[in-house]
Amino acid sequence: MHTWQKLIIIATLSTVILIAGTVAYFNYFAKRRLIISTTTSLYDTALLDEIEKRYETTHNVDINIISAGTGIAIQHAQNGDADIILIHSPAMEKTFLEQGYGVNRKIIAYNFFTIVGPENDPAGVTGKNATEALKSIAVYGERLADQSGQTKVWVSRGDNSGTHSKEQNLWKAAGYNYTLVSAEPWYASVGSGMGDTLNVANQKTAYTLADIGTYLKFYTDGVISLSALITEEQALLNVYSVMAVNQTYHEQINYADAMDFIEYLVSDEAQQFITDYGKADYGKSLFYGAVQPLKSNAPQPIVSWIKSAAFFDGSECPPQYRKNYPQLYS
Amino acid sequence: MVDVLGGIIKAFELIATGDPTLYGIVARTLFFSSIAVVLAMLWGTPIALLISLRNFRGRTIIKAFFNSLIGVPTVVLGLVLFLIFSKSGPLGFLGLLYTPAAIILGEAVLVTPILISIMSNAIEAVDPEIMNLAKTLGASESQAAIAVLKEALNGVLLSNIASFNRAIAELGVALLVGGNIAGLTDVLTTAISRYTARGELDFAIALGILLMLIVFGINVVLIMARKAKMLFTLWRNPQ
Numbered sequence: 001m002h003t004w005q006k007l008i009i010i011a012t013l014s015t016v017i018l019i020a021g022t023v024a025y026f027n028y029f030a031k032r033r034l035i036i037s038t039t040t041s042l043y044d045t046a047l048l049d050e051i052e053k054r055y056e057t058t059h060n061v062d063i064n065i066i067s068a069g070t071g072i073a074i075q076h077a078q079n080g081d082a083d084i085i086l087i088h089s090p091a092m093e094k095t096f097l098e099q100g101y102g103v104n105r106k107i108i109a110y111n112f113f114t115i116v117g118p119e120n121d122p123a124g125v126t127g128k129n130a131t132e133a134l135k136s137i138a139v140y141g142e143r144l145a146d147q148s149g150q151t152k153v154w155v156s157r158g159d160n161s162g163t164h165s166k167e168q169n170l171w172k173a174a175g176y177n178y179t180l181v182s183a184e185p186w187y188a189s190v191g192s193g194m195g196d197t198l199n200v201a202n203q204k205t206a207y208t209l210a211d212i213g214t215y216l217k218f219y220t221d222g223v224i225s226l227s228a229l230i231t232e233e234q235a236l237l238n239v240y241s242v243m244a245v246n247q248t249y250h251e252q253i254n255y256a257d258a259m260d261f262i263e264y265l266v267s268d269e270a271q272q273f274i275t276d277y278g279k280a281d282y283g284k285s286l287f288y289g290a291v292q293p294l295k296s297n298a299p300q301p302i303v304s305w306i307k308s309a310a311f312f313d314g315s316e317c318p319p320q321y322r323k324n325y326p327q328l329y330s
Numbered sequence: 331m332v333d334v335l336g337g338i339i340k341a342f343e344l345i346a347t348g349d350p351t352l353y354g355i356v357a358r359t360l361f362f363s364s365i366a367v368v369l370a371m372l373w374g375t376p377i378a379l380l381i382s383l384r385n386f387r388g389r390t391i392i393k394a395f396f397n398s399l400i401g402v403p404t405v406v407l408g409l410v411l412f413l414i415f416s417k418s419g420p421l422g423f424l425g426l427l428y429t430p431a432a433i434i435l436g437e438a439v440l441v442t443p444i445l446i447s448i449m450s451n452a453i454e455a456v457d458p459e460i461m462n463l464a465k466t467l468g469a470s471e472s473q474a475a476i477a478v479l480k481e482a483l484n485g486v487l488l489s490n491i492a493s494f495n496r497a498i499a500e501l502g503v504a505l506l507v508g509g510n511i512a513g514l515t516d517v518l519t520t521a522i523s524r525y526t527a528r529g530e531l532d533f534a535i536a537l538g539i540l541l542m543l544i545v546f547g548i549n550v551v552l553i554m555a556r557k558a559k560m561l562f563t564l565w566r567n568p569q
Contacts, residue, residue: 003376003379003471004377006472006529019435027425060480066510067511079419080422081418081428106436133431196527199526218529221529221530223529223531248419252425261371
């Protein structure tokens with residue numbers, strides 16, 4: 001036999017051993033894997049890391065978190081590459097449930113987006129509501145002396161994330177055609193996570209839409225110097241939901257553990273943890289647990305805002321999209 | 331503004347105190363990249379021997395093919411592998427996506443063209459008489475091939491180091507097929523991107539410093555090994 005033939009046999013064998021070893025390890029030796037695909041804001045604030053630690057101390061499960069935007073999280077779930085998705089884009093969630101990819105949706109938390117920008121606020125948005133603020137920013141951008149595209153006034157995630165779809169809706173509400181606005185020379189699209197986008201906006205002293213969690217973390221740590229100019233109004237409400245990926249399409253989905261984790265997320269313990277998270281470091285909550293407010297219908301008007309933004313047919317998860325686990329909706 | 335100096339100082343503190351998360355990432359990176367290079371070496375050596383020692387039709391095209399594959403952007407390869415390893419993809423049933431094996435295989439595929447190109451150039455540079463001489467002296471084909479590889483040792487070593495450098499410094503494959511899962515599939519480059527996105531710049535800087543040190547260290551060792559080999563040759567064959 002020739003040298004190269006022997007080498008090819010050895011190479012093939014090694015590759016097969018590597019693959020077989022991995023398959024065997026994850027199927028028979030490792031703890032059960034639960035893959036969570038999540039939006040960047042829950043991950044970059046390290047909230048999920050802390051929840052993971054708490055959950056893993058009492059459960060024999062290995063939680064693997066993949067952090068990407070809401071768009072790719074949905075893609076993951078459709079492919080069967082994740083067992084649970086945690087996202088914040090009610091419109092996308094609705095389609096997702098309707099297509100049958102996800103089941104047992106629960107609204108777990110909320111907070112508010114914020115429009116952040118340079119402290120001296122050159123576009124004069126302070127005191128306005130979100131849509132008025134976007135108009136001022138667009139007018140300011142159009143009046144810039146430099147229209148070469150070097151100077152940016154607005155920085156967008158541009159990554160199909162929940163934050164990005166919120167931004168698109170706000171532009172629409174302000175009376176702009178999003179496709180046209182996003183092509184303006186003063187408009188920058190980063191195509192990356194919230195942290196990167198804040199860094200870019202900071203460098204360009206531009207405005208951007210941010211989730212309050214990531215913004216407060218970056219601001220308090222001194223990474224950025226942008227100010228939160230507009231906060232807490234209905235148009236800026238941000239609702240986070242969890243869904244299990246439907247096993248019907250992909251039978252390898254770890255559905256049992258996925259549902260157990262969802263039950264943990266809506267438990268009083270986890271909800272309290274979510275509300276308290278970051279209070280000590282940032283002086284205010286980054287997220288608020290949504291389960292208790294929805295049950296007790298308080299505080300108002302926030303609960304009615306949540307319902308109008310993220311309820312489908314008057315429910316967080318209409319009955320046809322539920323699969324067992326009735327206790328979640330009692 | 332970002333406190334760069336403070337970040338660097340904290341980074342050195344993390345490095346000096348042997349932070350377990352930090353060194354876990356370093357260990358994983360070194361492990362994945364080394365196994366990937368070993369695999370690529372196993373695949374690449376027979377191909378390099380074939381295209382440099384044999385004359386057959388299409389040889390030039392195959393060489394050109396591997397040469398042009400060197401420049402493939404890592405994200406493109408990452409995307410292709412993601413589609414292949416995804417549960418909906420052709421190899422999805424193996425469940426390899428977001429496991430260390432996916433990164434190792436991906437990086438092995440990534441570095442194979444570099445390895446083949448450098449190695450086959452080195453083998454071609456060896457005097458063809460050596461192979462003939464070895465065969466005349468009664469060596470089998472295998473022994474003759476090994477004799478040629480020994481002569482080309484410098485190039486073989488270089489091909490390995492270059493492959494390792496590429497594997498350790500790439501981001502696209504590890505990010506897309508590894509998923510950057512903390513403690514399982516995060517490597518130096520993907521962890522740097524995560525900690526930057528999280529605003530934990532001291533950690534990102536510490537990882538960056540370690541990555542640079544590793545790449546630098548490997549190249550120093552390479553240069554020293556070449557020197558040592560030269561001295562060794564001089565000592566064995568004094569003029």
